[in-house]
Amino acid sequence: MAEPGALDYRSAGVDLDAAERVMEGLKSLVASTRDEHTVSALGQFGGLYAVPGDVENPILVSSTDSVGTKVKVAFMSGRHDTVGQDLVNHCVDDILVQGARPLFFLDYIGCGTMDESVVPRVVGGVATACKENGCALLGGETAEMPDLYDKDEYDLAGFIVGIVERDRVLDGSRVRAGDVLIGLESSGIHTSGYTLARKIVFEAMGLSIDDDFPESGRSVADVLLDVHRSYLRVLSDALDAGLVRGLAHITGGGIPGNLPRTLGSDLGAVIDLASWEVPNVFRVLEEGGRVERDEMLRVFNMGVGMIVVVAPEDADGVLKSLSQSDGPAWIMGEVEAGEGVRWA
Amino acid sequence: MAEPGALDYRSAGVDLDAAERVMEGLKSLVASTRDEHTVSALGQFGGLYAVPGDVENPILVSSTDSVGTKVKVAFMSGRHDTVGQDLVNHCVDDILVQGARPLFFLDYIGCGTMDESVVPRVVGGVATACKENGCALLGGETAEMPDLYDKDEYDLAGFIVGIVERDRVLDGSRVRAGDVLIGLESSGIHTSGYTLARKIVFEAMGLSIDDDFPESGRSVADVLLDVHRSYLRVLSDALDAGLVRGLAHITGGGIPGNLPRTLGSDLGAVIDLASWEVPNVFRVLEEGGRVERDEMLRVFNMGVGMIVVVAPEDADGVLKSLSQSDGPAWIMGEVEAGEGVRWA
Numbered sequence: 236m237a238e239p240g241a242l243d244y245r246s247a248g249v250d251l252d253a254a255e256r257v258m259e260g261l262k263s264l265v266a267s268t269r270d271e272h273t274v275s276a277l278g279q280f281g282g283l284y285a286v287p288g289d290v291e292n293p294i295l296v297s298s299t300d301s302v303g304t305k306v307k308v309a310f311m312s313g314r315h316d317t318v319g320q321d322l323v324n325h326c327v328d329d330i331l332v333q334g335a336r337p338l339f340f341l342d343y344i345g346c347g348t349m350d351e352s353v354v355p356r357v358v359g360g361v362a363t364a365c366k367e368n369g370c371a372l373l374g375g376e377t378a379e380m381p382d383l384y385d386k387d388e389y390d391l392a393g394f395i396v397g398i399v400e401r402d403r404v405l406d407g408s409r410v411r412a413g414d415v416l417i418g419l420e421s422s423g424i425h426t427s428g429y430t431l432a433r434k435i436v437f438e439a440m441g442l443s444i445d446d447d448f449p450e451s452g453r454s455v456a457d458v459l460l461d462v463h464r465s466y467l468r469v470l471s472d473a474l475d476a477g478l479v480r481g482l483a484h485i486t487g488g489g490i491p492g493n494l495p496r497t498l499g500s501d502l503g504a505v506i507d508l509a510s511w512e513v514p515n516v517f518r519v520l521e522e523g524g525r526v527e528r529d530e531m532l533r534v535f536n537m538g539v540g541m542i543v544v545v546a547p548e549d550a551d552g553v554l555k556s557l558s559q560s561d562g563p564a565w566i567m568g569e570v571e572a573g574e575g576v577r578w579a
Numbered sequence: 580m581a582e583p584g585a586l587d588y589r590s591a592g593v594d595l596d597a598a599e600r601v602m603e604g605l606k607s608l609v610a611s612t613r614d615e616h617t618v619s620a621l622g623q624f625g626g627l628y629a630v631p632g633d634v635e636n637p638i639l640v641s642s643t644d645s646v647g648t649k650v651k652v653a654f655m656s657g658r659h660d661t662v663g664q665d666l667v668n669h670c671v672d673d674i675l676v677q678g679a680r681p682l683f684f685l686d687y688i689g690c691g692t693m694d695e696s697v698v699p700r701v702v703g704g705v706a707t708a709c710k711e712n713g714c715a716l717l718g719g720e721t722a723e724m725p726d727l728y729d730k731d732e733y734d735l736a737g738f739i740v741g742i743v744e745r746d747r748v749l750d751g752s753r754v755r756a757g758d759v760l761i762g763l764e765s766s767g768i769h770t771s772g773y774t775l776a777r778k779i780v781f782e783a784m785g786l787s788i789d790d791d792f793p794e795s796g797r798s799v800a801d802v803l804l805d806v807h808r809s810y811l812r813v814l815s816d817a818l819d820a821g822l823v824r825g826l827a828h829i830t831g832g833g834i835p836g837n838l839p840r841t842l843g844s845d846l847g848a849v850i851d852l853a854s855w856e857v858p859n860v861f862r863v864l865e866e867g868g869r870v871e872r873d874e875m876l877r878v879f880n881m882g883v884g885m886i887v888v889v890a891p892e893d894a895d896g897v898l899k900s901l902s903q904s905d906g907p908a909w910i911m912g913e914v915e916a917g918e919g920v921r922w923a
Contacts, residue, residue: 242783242868244878247775274638274748282677283748286630286637293630294618295639299685299738301722333626341643343687343736376736378645382774383734390727392687392720394643394738404618404627430726431591439586524586534588 248381253349257377260355264362268372272338282374284339284396292401296335300325301392303487304429305459310388311444312456315353318391319360324465325426325486326395327368328541331467332482332497334405334474335397337370344377346389357391368467370395407499409480414570415550416494416504419469420562421540423461423516427487428534432459435524449519458516466541469560473543473553481544485536491576492533494542503573510567514538532578544570592725597693601721604699608706612716616682626718628683628740636745640679644669645736647831648773649803654732655788656800659697662735663704664711668809669770669830670739671712672885675811676826676841678749678818679741681714688721690733701735712811714739751843753824758914759894760838760848763813764906765884767805767860771831772878776803779868793863802860810885813904817887817897825888829880835920836877838886847917854911858882876922888914 244250274283286293302321309318319342327337342361344354354377365372384390424432436442436455448458466484473479481497483490494504517538521531531537543564545553550566557564568579588594618627630637646665653662663686671681686705688698698721709716728734768776780786780799792802810828817823825841827834838848861882865875875881887908889897894910901908912923 242775242779242870243874244772244775247778249774274745282641282674284639284641285745286639295628295630295683295740296626297628297683297685297717297738297740298626299687299718299720301687301689301720301724303722304724304726307726330626339639339641341641341738343643343645343738345645345689345734345736373641374643376643376645378647378736380645380648380734380774382648382651382777383728383732388727390689390724390734392689392722392736394641394685394687396639396641396740401618401629428588430593430724431586431588433726434591435586526586530587 315356320364323364330397335399339373342375347384418567422464506568659700664708667708674741679743683717686719691728762911766808850912
């Protein structure tokens with residue numbers, strides 16, 4: 236028994252026992268993502284992964300990201316089981332654009348309180364998406380920092396490592412003027428632009444989290460929490476066949492901020508804005524916030540989650556293979572000499 | 580020119596131009612950590628790393644962590660150039676205990692404002708320590724989230740990937756009863772227990788950040804910002820020689836929370852508390868917060884940053900090689916049959 240007035244970690248706001256209980260509950264979730272490459276050590280969370288032997292000149296591709304203030308929508312709605320999926324899928328798409336398939340993932344949660352009804356649901360979302368993407372959840376850290384985060388809030392960051400054969404790295408060098416750009420539908424706002432989207436929805440439009448989102452037949456929470464789509468499965472065949480010359484994951488910065496990065500030097504793109512219908516969620520945000528169209532295109536994906544660059548002669552075949560999947564694919568423009576993105 | 584009342588990303592608190600400028604300024608820092616394994620792609624931050632060919636059965640070891648609320652001390656003192664070093668060194672030590680040397684590192688910063696006088700200094704610390712540890716800074720993300728973090732605050736998480744030859748993995752299986760425990764001095768509080776330490780120093784003791792820290796001849800900021808020590812260099816020779824049977828990085832949970840994880844099943848340890856002098860900073864915290872000794876040992880490293888397990892016949896030689904370095908090393912106990920840590 237501590238003497239009265241004595242300080243300990245719990246009185247300072249950090250509960251190591253709660254942390255241990257939460258971690259214990261996560262072990263089976265994490266275990267469900269393991270495969271033949273994960274090497275157990277001491278029953279620890281893990282951290283060991285054998286480099287797959289079937290890649291001749293293995294290049295590791297790594298990325299880190301967060302889901303931005305999409306977590307704020309999770310706080311408002313009390314729904315914590317999908318932001319982990321957003322995080323993993325976002326990271327999977329980030330390394331996919333360099334041609335890599337995911338090997339393993341680690342998550343970081345900084346939070347105000349180690350809430351035993353919240354943290355396991357967040358990590359549960361992470362584990363679910365890891366499984367879906369064939370990626371081991373190799374470790375993670377949950378840091379309880381009551382002085383940095385509000386009591387019911389957290390931030391969520393992820394780290395992914397994938398692998399690609401050296402001569403299969405997508406680095407822009409394969410892209411040529413005249414190549415065809417195929418758009419793949421996004422599943423919503425994904426994880427970019429939430430600070431602006433929330434300001435529009437909750438301030439300018441004055442909506443509440445449970446209100447109907449205009450013209451959608453769904454609630455604000457439903458629409459704003461739509462899970463970031465992973466493009467791993469739909470692109471696998473085309474990547475395996477070597478038919479993909481470049482990929483652009485449309486995140487913060489929109490099409491003009493992300494597409495040029497995949498084109499290499501001295502190449503730009505012309506995009507036909509009439510080639511797809513901008514989804515309802517973006518039209519509502521544009522109108523509700525009286526946002527300029529250029530700003531919309533710079534902040535949001537506007538319905539295009541991934542752009543695939545293919546040779547003109549392969550366009551029809553790749554379009555067909557991509558269209559057999561869960562979301563539409565369409566030809567949206569082409570690569571041209573020059574720089575930057577031009578709208579047509 | 581946007582119409583009056585129109586919303587854009589900047590008015591919502593996110594400044595993409597500032598973000599781009601900060602990132603541009605970081606490129607040379609990041610470049611300074613590159614080595615022959617980093618594969619450039621498109622002048623992007625990176626993300627590509629060739630698996631070293633000189634490891635026969637390569638196991639990747641990965642870990643993620645933060646520096647906890649040590650960042651709060653950085654905010655209070657306006658010193659942002661060392662927390663990045665803390666982060667990297669902490670992560671290096673975390674994978675070192677499984678026998679791995681670092682390959683590459685990624686950092687994540689979540690912040691209230693993309694402050695151009697702060698973010699580059701934080702990442703500068705990360706890059707400095709990456710260089711010191713022979714580790715490439717392969718990427719990173721800085722997310723501006725004004726609704727999640729206070730204006731002048733940030734959180735900092737890191738992600739490391741290292742490599743170890745499969746038959747050199749330290750997994751507890753080499754440890755035997757009778758093995759000798761060698762302690763390596765910590766450089767201060769490292770990165771664990773800051774929520775309690777700050778409560779003691781700034782509330783119970785009523786000190787300010789620029790006050791003298793008792794019996795130290797240094798300021799509170801100096802003492803609380805001492806950089807987490809990397810044990811990579813001092814341990815390299817002993818690891819190369821195969822003389823290390825186990826390693827315990829003493830972080831949150833202290834010696835009793837971390838040492839048993841390296842011992843394997845059915846083994847415990849006896850530690851001679853009189854074998855080293857607990858450094859001034861911990862004695863001041865203990866007294867200032869009237870913290871129970873057991874709680875001190877569970878929250879802080881108490882002057883021991885790393886514990887090395889060696890065979891009795893190798894103890895003298897290893898002790899000698901470790902003592903030639905920058906901090907003291909001493910024999911502090913031994914492995915015994917049983918479980919947990921016993922104080923003697």
